[in-house]
Amino acid sequence: MQIAEPLQIAIDELSKLPTIGKKTAQRLAMYLLKSDKSEVENLTRALGDLKSKIRFCRSCFNLSVEELCDVCRNPKRDHGIICVVEEASDVIAIEKTNEYNGLYHVLGGVLSPLSGTSAESLKIKELVKRLDTGETKEVILALNPDTEGETTSLYLARLIKPLGVKVSRIARGIPVGGDLEFTDEATIGRAVISRNAI
Secondary structure (H helix, E strand, O other), rough: OOOOHHHHHHHHHHHHOOOOOOOHHHHHHHHHHHHHHHHHHHHHHHHHHHHOOOOOOOOOOEOOOOOOHHHHHHHOOOEEEEEEOOOOEEEEEEEEOOOOOEEHHHHHHHHHHOOOHHHOOOOOOHHHHEEEEOOOOOEEEOOOHHHHHHHHHHHHHHHHHHHHEEEEEEEOOOOOOOOHHOOHHHHHHHHHHOOOOO
């Protein structure tokens, strides 16, 4: 059976989104087709605003509507601590915990020679420039614990320590509610090495 061209185009476009296969894209397209016109128009407007109104904060490169993001503008945040993350989605994840009260710096990726990501293509120079002001007491490296994240963390630590700024890394180990029996050896090893006094 031939699918109507506008529907097929919608399915093709939706299937370009991460984790959306052809079947899910078809279900979404059919859902939108059955929805009220106003709902679809609201979605279209929201997607348009996403591209036209969102920019990167000029200080930390987090997502923002203004020149400076809400975190950088907030005088109640601890401006002496900067948490370095890979992407803006990591800021969202950390903010959901309500446990961190400092600033952020979004690198825009991690060092990855295989995919051509070098230090020059990341926001590393901008981070060093922020640290040169002397206001920062500590930099927390919150990068993923994979090979590229580890490489980037080591590179940044070597770059930052000579500036006289404390460098720390987020703890790694057994997740809350996790079971030792089903946890991999590398995670258990890191948890033992990174143990805390109680």
